[in-house]
Amino acid sequence: MSTICPKCHFVRLANAIVPDWQCPSCGVAYSKAGGDGTVLLDRRRSALVSARSRDDSWFSKVPWGKLIAGLVIVYGAWLGLTRSGTVSDLLPKSNLSAEQLASKTGPGDWIMYSATWCPYCTQAKSWLGQYGFKPQVCEIDQDSDCQARLKALDPKAGVPYLIVKGHHMKNGFDTDEFKAALAKQ
DSSP states (O other), X not given: OEEBOTTTOOBOXXXXXXXXXXXXXXXXXXXXXXXXXXXXXXXXHHHHHHHHHOOOSHHHHSOHHHHHHHHHHHHHHHHHHHHTXXXXXXXXXXXXXXXXXXXXXXXXXXXXXXXXXXXXXXXXXXXXXXXXXXXXXXXXXXOHHHHHHHHHHOTTOOSSEEXXXXXXXXXXXXXXXXXXHHHOO
């Protein structure tokens, strides 16, 4: 004679640690599920019930809690990196204004690879001119040497591409990142 849950058909093992009136699998009281749980089994039903009670599929062996926790951590890290803004957040902030930085920059402190057809390059050149930065622009569509140097730096690089005191601004022109890189000693 075996005790079987009328709800989930789990075969109660002799070493179950829950009370005798409760199913170890689903937790329901045997009497609430429609029976007392005492059933004599024939061979076919016994095989079916024991197959259900033995949950040895790959799905039951996956540590789902750890897997989900890991995915949440990875997603949070990815989200934090993408929302952190630009690289300028990682560089030290400058207390100097753009005009003060422009007066302290010399030849070779920065260079911008640009193209005449690029609207972002035009905006960057306008901002640089507005604050007094002396033009150090290399036009890739007018000078094949500039284009070759940009390809050597990064074959997939787009314009504007700036190098400011050794710091490569690969993702376009960002005023905060530019000022922070210039202020870096």
